[in-house]
Amino acid sequence: MLNIHLILFLAFGAVAVAGAINLLAQTHPINSALSLIAVMAALAGEYLLLGAEFVAAVQVIVYAGAIMVLFVFTIMLLNAGVEERTKGSRVAVLFGIPGMLLGSLLVAWVLLRHSGTEAVAAGALPGSPATIGPLLFHEFLLPFEITSVLILIAIMGAVVLASKPPSSPVPPRKGD
Amino acid sequence: MPIWLYILASVIKSAVVLVVLLTAVAYTVWLERKVVGHIQNRWGPTRVGPFGLLQPLADGLKLFVKEDLTPPHVNKPLYIAAPMIAIIFALTSIALIPFGNPVTIGGYSIPLQVTTDVNTGLLLILGVTSIGIYGVALAGWSSNNKYSLLGGLRASAQMVSYEISLGLSLVGVLIMTGSFSLRTIVDSQAGHFWGFIPRWNIFTGQFIGFFCYLIAAYAETNRIPFDLPEAETELVAGYHTEYSAMKFAMFFMAEYANMITVACLATLMFFGGWRGPVFGPAILQAVLPLFWFAAKVFVFLFIYIWVRGTLPRFRYDQLMAFGWKFLLPLSLVNLIATAIAVVW
Numbered sequence: 001m002l003n004i005h006l007i008l009f010l011a012f013g014a015v016a017v018a019g020a021i022n023l024l025a026q027t028h029p030i031n032s033a034l035s036l037i038a039v040m041a042a043l044a045g046e047y048l049l050l051g052a053e054f055v056a057a058v059q060v061i062v063y064a065g066a067i068m069v070l071f072v073f074t075i076m077l078l079n080a081g082v083e084e085r086t087k088g089s090r091v092a093v094l095f096g097i098p099g100m101l102l103g104s105l106l107v108a109w110v111l112l113r114h115s116g117t118e119a120v121a122a123g124a125l126p127g128s129p130a131t132i133g134p135l136l137f138h139e140f141l142l143p144f145e146i147t148s149v150l151i152l153i154a155i156m157g158a159v160v161l162a163s164k165p166p167s168s169p170v171p172p173r174k175g176d
Numbered sequence: 177m178p179i180w181l182y183i184l185a186s187v188i189k190s191a192v193v194l195v196v197l198l199t200a201v202a203y204t205v206w207l208e209r210k211v212v213g214h215i216q217n218r219w220g221p222t223r224v225g226p227f228g229l230l231q232p233l234a235d236g237l238k239l240f241v242k243e244d245l246t247p248p249h250v251n252k253p254l255y256i257a258a259p260m261i262a263i264i265f266a267l268t269s270i271a272l273i274p275f276g277n278p279v280t281i282g283g284y285s286i287p288l289q290v291t292t293d294v295n296t297g298l299l300l301i302l303g304v305t306s307i308g309i310y311g312v313a314l315a316g317w318s319s320n321n322k323y324s325l326l327g328g329l330r331a332s333a334q335m336v337s338y339e340i341s342l343g344l345s346l347v348g349v350l351i352m353t354g355s356f357s358l359r360t361i362v363d364s365q366a367g368h369f370w371g372f373i374p375r376w377n378i379f380t381g382q383f384i385g386f387f388c389y390l391i392a393a394y395a396e397t398n399r400i401p402f403d404l405p406e407a408e409t410e411l412v413a414g415y416h417t418e419y420s421a422m423k424f425a426m427f428f429m430a431e432y433a434n435m436i437t438v439a440c441l442a443t444l445m446f447f448g449g450w451r452g453p454v455f456g457p458a459i460l461q462a463v464l465p466l467f468w469f470a471a472k473v474f475v476f477l478f479i480y481i482w483v484r485g486t487l488p489r490f491r492y493d494q495l496m497a498f499g500w501k502f503l504l505p506l507s508l509v510n511l512i513a514t515a516i517a518v519v520w
Binding site: 004030034037041044053054056057058060061064065066069070072073076077128129 | 179254294295296299300302303304306307309310313314316317325328329332333336339356
């Protein structure tokens with residue numbers, strides 16, 4: 001069974017990476033958004049394979065199912081068109097890709113050699129809801145609640161920014 | 177269990193569930209036309225076969241041989257992908273629904289459900305159905321038609337809004353059971369009060385939860401009185417205006433498959449799943465739980481159709497106000513009351 005897990009893990013990983021590259025390569029925002037959904041779904045598959053069932057389900061429900069719907073919704077409402085290629089973006093490609101490769105190599109090397117953490121076997125993470133729940137509502141209750149307050153503040157800020165300024169009384173026209 | 181046997185069992189189970197589900201979809205459509213016909217004092221389909229029973233076959237054949245038009249102004253890849261997304265996720269969610277206790281064949285215990293009993297089964301079903309929204313939203317957008325776009329936007333806004341109430345209405349049951357596993361939830365509803373009232377969740381204090389679930393489920397599946405996304409009188413046919421032949425049929429089948437999934441979930445969560453009186457010889461004892469499950473699902477589908485024949489359509493602002501200002505607070509109150517009762 002372990003080999004199947006490994007094959008699936010690699011397959012989901014390949015889908016996630018391919019989706020991420022496609023996300024950058026596409027010029028139409030809706031195609032990019034859809035690639036991002038594919039990345040998130042593939043990541044959920046990875047979590048599930050590692051044993052973090054709850055995180056996997058929440059990843060699908062919250063990110064792929066709710067947040068990305070709002071993204072797609074906004075793109076549809078704004079009717080955002082095809083992105084234009086500028087010279088700046090060509091420079092970004094020339095320097096960005098080698099830089100990104102170097103950076104990810106560095107991160108991988110540090111994580112593998114010097115962090116002291118070990119690789120997790122398939123299905124080994126204690127990720128069932130029964131273990132996550134007590135952690136969330138006992139040990140990490142304060143950070144959890146503060147995060148929710150933070151999100152609430154962000155929502156209120158968005159509402160304030162998006163709502164029209166209080167309408168000034170209409171100046172009387174000259175004829176009146 | 178050796179791996180090849182496991183794969184064989186999975187393939188057989190998938191095929192059986194798929195065939196049963198698609199047949200059920202076809203005959204739910206027949207039932208709907210028949211029942212709504214009788215509600216409106218007419219006969220419904222009568223010409224093809226006895227009682228019009230072969231009508232779904234004729235409809236299916238017609239949709240298969242119809243010309244598959246693609247309008248010239250659409251965004252083609254997404255236009256083709258949208259009905260596929262809708263039907264794939266509608267059919268996937270049924271894979272997580274358990275239909276009965278595991279059966280033992282040749283010394284191996286085989287669960288009566290396409291997947292094994294997943295620890296987070298309920299969450300995964302909610303996740304899969306939430307992805308199904310993209311089918312509708314993308315269909316509306318890629319058709320490049322203002323009616324389709326409005327229908328798609330309405331559908332996704334409505335589904336996102338009512339999904340919250342849907343999820344919260346189920347949390348009451350989860351608190352009482354203490355598990356996300358659908359099998360555990362059904363097992364927790366065993367037994368009777370005073371020897372004859374079954375200990376189903378709807379009778380043990382989750383009536384408001386069930387009420388919220390039922391309403392949110394109607395909105396989730398875009399059914400009357402919440403069928404704003406395809407309101408014919410204002411939007412032609414909403415998000416599937418530009419679709420014809422099998423692409424249209426895929427949306428149609430997805431809608432009915434979602435109805436069946438929602439009915440299965442209601443049966444599992446609130447009505448004791450496959451529990452019911454089991455008696456008689458061994459073969460009857462094996463079949464009866466499946467029969468009870470199917471009977472309960474049938475009752476839900478019938479109520480769906482009954483509501484469709486009875487109620488008019490909401491206005492859009494009424495729909496949103498109802499979802500956010502009435503249903504969401506009600507399901508929150510139910511959640512808090514259940515939590516207090518369980519702790520106390």
